[in-house]
Each structure stands twice: as structure tokens, then as C-alpha cells.
Amino acid sequence: MKLKLQLLIPLILSLIKGYSQSIEQTKKAVNLTSQSFLERTEFKIGYSGNIFWNNGLNFGAEYLLKETIKTKNRRGSQRTNSHQFLLNGNLGFTTNFSTSTDTGIFTNYGVTWRRTNKKGKQFSIEFNPLGYYRSFLPETYKVSGDEIKKVFLPGRGYYAPSISVGIGKQRKDKKITGRYFNINFMLRTPYNAGALPAFNFQYGYRFNFKKKHKDAKIN
């Protein structure tokens, strides 16, 4: 076993060395100062839920904070990827129609890192540490001793951070600038005597209100 490792480690190291020698990488920051707020902002709307139980809608906005173009030359071929950091905000609604016991609205804010390759395929990680979930319950009665009162707007508020990992496709120079599919993990806390995890799918479209450049391709 030890002998195998002694052989394997130098082999892996030499492969990595050889591989890295074959890559030349350049990084170039994109100057965003000339772009207007609307040009740097994309909006999104999509489905959010887990199909069989909870279903809802999610609206959001993403503001481009930083963009870097990375070009790699690998064995003669050139690959160009853009790496973006975006400020991100969402507002969503979810419900289980069958019993209405898990209806709520949520909002969350954070940052998104997104990589886009030259074919427009995207991979993104969205981290929203600032999140709030407000549940809405049907008819609710509060019991304190012998006193029973109907509760106005029953429900509970939770701190609800979330993280999403997803893929997407960019559509350059179109009003609908892309589509995305995320797997979202949200935590609601304090929930009962702890916290409640929840997984959801998100599928939707991004769009913007950019003014089209004159030389933009007409689609």
C-alpha cells in the first residue's frame, strides 16, 4: 500500500505540472463604470418549489458588481470564461395547496458567483445570508388558560438564510437574457426546538431593461 502511494504521488504531481505548463492564463477585469444601473441589473422570475408538496414563485434582481474575463490557452485552443460577482435579492411565495399548512413568503439577499463559458453555459453559486421567511397559517386560535382568541394574520417569522447551486444558459443581446435551474437549500430558524431545512428547485428566466446597442444583433 505504502509503495503504491510512493509511486502514485510523484505520478500525479508530474501530471499536474505538465498540465499547468500547457495552460497559459490571462485575467482581465471588465470596466463596468461606464454602464448604467439598468445595464448592470438583471431581473429574474421563476418557479420555486418541490413539485409534489410546495409550489411557488420567485422574483429577484441581480446587480453586477465585478466581472473578470479569463482566457486560457490550452494546447493551442483558447477558452474564454467570464467570472461575475453579483449582488442578489429575491422575493418569493410558496404554498402547499392540499392543506395550506405550509404557506409563506420569503425574501433573501446575498452574493452570486457565476461562470459563463463562451457558449453561454453558466454555473452559479448563490449565497444569501440575509433571509427572512414569514409563514401564513389558516384560521388560528390562541389559547392562554381559559382564554381563547382568534389570531389576526397568524403565522411566524424565521431567519432564513439560503444557498443555491445551479446551471443556466445565457442569451446575449435579448430581452430574456438567460434561463437558470437551481437547487436551493433554505434553513428556517428558530423552528420548533431547532431549525428546519428545506430543499427546492428553482427554474426561471432572467431579463433586463437595457437599451439595445445599435450594433447589437437583431433577434
Added chain:
Amino acid sequence: MQKLINKYSKAVVLIIVSWVSFSCSKDDNISNLNETLFVRHKNADMPAYIHGNASEKVFLVILHGGPGGFGLVYRNSTIKSKIEKEYAVVYFDQRGSGAAQGNYSRDGINIDIMAEDVLALAKVIKHKYGDDSRLFLMGHSWGGTLGPATLLKDQSPFLGWINVAGSHNTKGLYQEYIANFKRVASEQIDLGNDIEYWNNVVDFVNSIAPEYNNINDMYDLNSEAFTAQEKLKESGVVNKDADLNDKAIFKYTPLTLIWNTLNTQSILDENLFENIDFTDKLSEITIPSLVLWGKHDMVVPIRFAQESYDNLGSTEKELVIFEKSAHGPMFTEPDLFADKVIEFINENK
């Protein structure tokens, strides 16, 4: 193209409108109630799903098993098609269970507070449907622990108590598991049923401590009890489940259910298996009582059926043993189960 878009957009709008209409429709007819209301008590919001015929204002409140189970699992075809036709049935998600939510510490969930939650539910039902509402309490498994805890606090809101394989003595479960496994294994080996399995069961119970000293052994015994029941079903000793409510799973998000169950059990279980025994206090329960038990129950063994019946202080009480059932007679002998429950309510309403 434009025509196509118009055609499909109308269809989509129609589907959405129908979906929203049907999903939001509620039948508030008193003879066919279909309501969900929440009880807010001591920092918890707990749903009660109320279905069935409330024309006589008779409500059967069901306490689910677990701890950490969920109420609507009992809304199977028997309770739905037979009992709900006669009376309203209240399926209650207890604190920390099902779709119940709230904000409390680990000290905020224990059997005392959960018993108070049940009494709070009774108050809400009487507040909403009138003081002349007549309530019956049914507890299955862990619900049969919570039921006596509730009735020992206050039995006045209820006209009757139905104990379905309920463990009024969770402290005594460990030793009874060992004795019951040995007894059933011996019977099944004599009958020639699954001899290898039952020999392994005997080896297993001989390998663990004879008295409760850690919760993991208890969990192993409990898990083996469910496996043993499946073996009894395969051998034809116990009926197969006739009408499990498979659709109930769509009423709850599975992760929420599992998460709540694990959390609640991690808080409650040790106290249950180390300290809870209501046997000597059952004599204080004097309302009419019905004890329903599967003869081949491995999860809460049948010795507790007789113990429960003997110790209840009720002058009107009945013990019914289901010959072809294990821990869930409502699933394995559904017609007899519904008949016995309706008969009991008819006699005592």
C-alpha cells in the same frame, strides 16, 4: 402562429383558474366538514384537520403515534369512509410533529406541555363549534401515552377514551419486548414459520442487557419489533394492511416530517423509556373507555392491553382483541375497528 398562441394561452388560463378554484374550495357543510385550523399554545402552532359529519357535534380527536408522527396518516379509508360518515374526526399534529411549527427551547416540549396542548385543542373545538360539542379522545401507540397524560390532567372535556395499542407504561417496554420476543419466537418456531429468522431473534434478545441501560438497545428492539410484524404478515398470522393512506404523504413535505420526528424523538425518548409509567394512575381515569389491541402486537406487546384494561378506573370499559392484527388494527382489520369505535361512541355520546 398568433392563433396557436391564443389557443394555448386560453387553455393555460383555464387550467390555472380551475386549479386555484378546486384547491381553494372548502366544504363547510356541517355534515361534511373539511377544515384545517391551528391551535396556538405555549409558543407552538399545531394544525387540526377536521373532517366528517359534525351534525351531532360529536368529535373524535385522534392522537397520533411516534412521538413525532403525523395526524393525517389515520385518514385511511376506514376512518374516512365509515367513522367520518357518522362523526367528525379531528386529526391533530402534535407539538414538534407533522406540520406543527413554533419557537421554543428543548425544555418547551415534553409530555406535560403536550397534554396541555390536547386540552387547548378541546377548548378550541368547543369555542368554534359550541360548548355543546361532545368530544371523544383516541390515542394510538405513543398517542396512548399522551392520552392518559391528558386525561390525568383533566378528563372533563371528553366523554370517552379509546386506547389503540397505546403504551401507558413506556418504562416497562424494554423488558416486555424481551419477554414477548421470546414467547412469540417460541410459538412461531413450533409452528414452523420463518424458523431461521425467529432463532436469530432469540439470539438477538439474549445478547442484549436484560434491563434497560441505554437507548440504542431500546431502538434496536423497537426496530426489530417492526421487522417481526412484517414476518408475521408474510406468514399469514397477521392480515396485510388493507388501506394505508398513501396519499397522506402528499399532505406533508417528507423532509419536514422526518426532521420533526428525529428532533422530537431525540428530546422525548430517553425520558419516556426511563421514567414514564401511568399504570398506577390509570384508576383515576373514570370516563368510559375502550381498549383495542392487535393480538400479535410486537411494538407495544399485548400484555399492556390487559394491564390497561384492568387498571382503568372506568365503570364502563371494554377490551377488544383483534385476532389477525399487530400494532395497527385500524389497517389490518379496518371494518371491525370502525364498527367498534362507532358502537362505543353511539353508546356514550
